[in-house]
Amino acid sequence: MTDKRRKSTTIRLAGESGEGVVSSGQILTDALIEQGFAILTYQTFPAEIKGGHCWYQVRGSAHPLDTPGDRADILVSFNQEGFDTHIDDLRSGGLIIYDSDAVTPVDVPKAHLFPVPIGKIAADEVGSPRSKNVLAAAILARLLGLPEEELADSVTKKFKHKGAKVVEVNVKAVTAAYGLKLPEVEMDFALTRTDTETAEPIGAYAMTGNDALVLGALVGGCKFFAGYPITPASTILEAMMRELPAWGGSAIQAEDEMSALTHCLGASFAGAKVMTATSGPGFSLMIELLGHASTVELPVVIVDAQRGGPSTGLPTKYEQSDLNAAVYSGHGDTPRIVLAPSTVRENFDLTVKAFNLAEHYQVPVILLTDNALATRLERVTLPDLNTVEVEDRILATPEPDEKHYKRYKFTENGVSPFPVPGTPGGMYVCEGLEHDETGKPNYTGENHVAMNNKRYGKLEDCARRETGYYDFGAVDPDLVIVGWGAIAGTVREAVDRLTGEGLHVGGTVITMLSPFPLAVRDRLRKAKKVLVVEGNYTGQLAQLIEAYNPIVPEKLAVASAGLIPVESVEKVAKRLLNVQEVQVRE
Amino acid sequence: MSEQQQEYSLKDYKGLMPIWCPGCGDFSVLMALQKALQHRQVAPHKLAVISGIGCSSRIPHFINAYGFHMVHGRSLPSAAAVKVVNPELEVIAAGGDGDGFAIGMGHFPHTVRRNPNITYLVMDNEIYGLTKGQTSPTSHTGLVTKTTPWENADEPINPIMTALAHNCSFVARGISTDVKQLTQLLIEAMEHPGFSFVQAMSPCLTFHDTYEMVRNTSKDLPEDHDVTDRLGAIKYALDTDNMWTGVFYKVRRPTLDEVTTRNKLKALERNTKSPTPLMKIYADMGGKVPTSTS
Ligand SMILES: Cc1ncc(C[n+]2csc(CCOP(=O)(O)OP(=O)(O)O)c2C)c(N)n1
């Protein structure tokens, strides 16, 4: 409940994996969606299948949201670890609900305690220990101001497929929750829809980042996908295996990531629009093939849904530390386009764009997302899917009896028409050795220079064509806060709050990391100060900015297995602006 | 078809001049492949030849076709995908023993399992030719090479056994010194629906001359060998005294492109009744839903 203008309530549930933490959060989230509220979620699972600590955060509001919220207004802990680990993240004056048979509360001066024998009520009163999740969700729904009947409806819908008995038990859990005596608190958690005229529209569809990305691929014309399971990209593979045949394409689960990208290159060579999706470890395995795609000039979209690295790293945690790998990896001079969506909606838009750019320029396009963006549920407004602009490869039209077709013909912008196998007269060898215009190996210095010019010429053209960033906040800012990926929402919220306090702060979100967007330079050069916020240890975007601009940005680069809080960004921004901090916002 | 009626002559399959060493077995393998293609009258523009890296993997340049020179060891997944995207193409994957059974070995059993309707031709010289004479996964135990200066202590890979172990749809071995038999094997391999593996023993005169070994140990599989008998085929594959040539095994399994086409038809049919979740959103947003007839 940070802001009068945009009231929201943030709820965090924590406990042992398998205890109903996530399902409870999802029941509440579904109910909020059905009631037309904006939601934005953040979840972190243990990397292990059974057991381990997990938590789920959902923020609800009548207005669109940028982040899942820093601190919780309400914390629900099913066990002691949930209580101990998260109590410090509870907002002062907030409420902690805990299972009084499983948790011994420590003294928490700033919070209200609400002990509920959740397990016991579920077992004895409701008659099913498994109804714990619905019970907890219903207590929360009640605090958020949802009427009992609406929640009962939502629960009925959700459990209908499991039979009348299950529905009955869970509706009973709802009744039990609404019968509890609530503690007295000053904070009003209820979400209300006020000033409807001024309210911004809330998206019609609640989707995860990965789902939006897959929809973007399908609308963008993807006809072939190959992938190997890896968190957090596995759900893209699963969705593609399910969806692609219905859209007239084919998907394959490969034996490793090299095979995945190799399959894609074969399919692209045959003329299809192709995509693969992985996370850091798999992306590392693909890098020889990425260079190959770049030099043989085959369109391919490669999704890297980042997680904590290096090595196996933090498989289920958010981090944005593959920027360098995406922008620079590979031996030789390897042109590629790198796009970085920053919202669920952009996961859709930039995936369509990734296909368009890959096909237009015949280059590999890397789509960098991250665990937070991949797994978070957000309400999105989709464009009219019939009018989304979709670009196709320029196809070659050789004479049927043409000999030594010039597949790699030099052209003004470096793009050569593409002969689809099966076309008479277009035969050539798609060649990873340095080659001449016909694809014949050629190792002369002169030819290598000309071919590098051709391949990099395409990127230069792309840098002219694409904006690659967006701005918000003050027009002529004293401080520009720069972000990319999931952290962009944090930047937006921080800029909102700071400008709300009358500070001249602007935000810039970079959505194209290669080629580096030209116009960003002006904005950054004009700002008195630049702060780059990103979820990695070394400040990879800050370094990239420094490489392209005559400025040395300040950085807030944190790799701590979670999103950087908006509060932290505000604090650093104020320090940079030398603003005396009046009080800590609560 | 008589010779005159044929649209494509042997010349039509010729690409650039091969750059192999004089006497290299790969010349004969190339000849056999071109003859097989001509016999089948495959239109060059409907032919895709995909290879990895090695002396043998240069082959796409020497054939008039759509060629794809992949990176080392990765011909099979791309060849399989070409066939999935365009089942009308004749697809040949080709390469060496190092390309296929060292760096690319991870893809071999899996491609066998998926059963794309392509032909995989391995030119096996039991050595790394292009990198100038290091031991290869099919080098025999005891062989002295640049990287095994004392002896090669490793057991060689048995490619025929590996293929049989995973129920490879078509398994054959030929030798570069018998172009006639190799041509016939390649014709059969291309005609067989499914993944067809042909191991062509193809000596490297420069770094490991196996001509004499091939001459002395190769033997046609007996006439009465039943190509549907997998255990019988395994017996011949395990024989260390004789290097049997001919078709070891043949089985009809659903091919990858048959399966992907089938899935597509199933899914397209369901589009109108119970669409997939994202197709449903697409339809809601005014998208034109593809159907099995569209
Ligand atoms: C990733 C990678 N590692 C190593 C090489 C070097 N290399 C090129 S060809 C080759 C071995 C080729 O042996 P084989 O496949 O048997 O082909 P041959 O030359 O004998 O026909 C090697 C190791 C490479 N090109 N790429």
Ligand code: SF4
């Ligand atoms: S080195 Fe060996 S394999 Fe390579 S071309 Fe020469 S003879 Fe053939």
Ligand SMILES: [Mg+2]
């Ligand atoms: Mg070899």
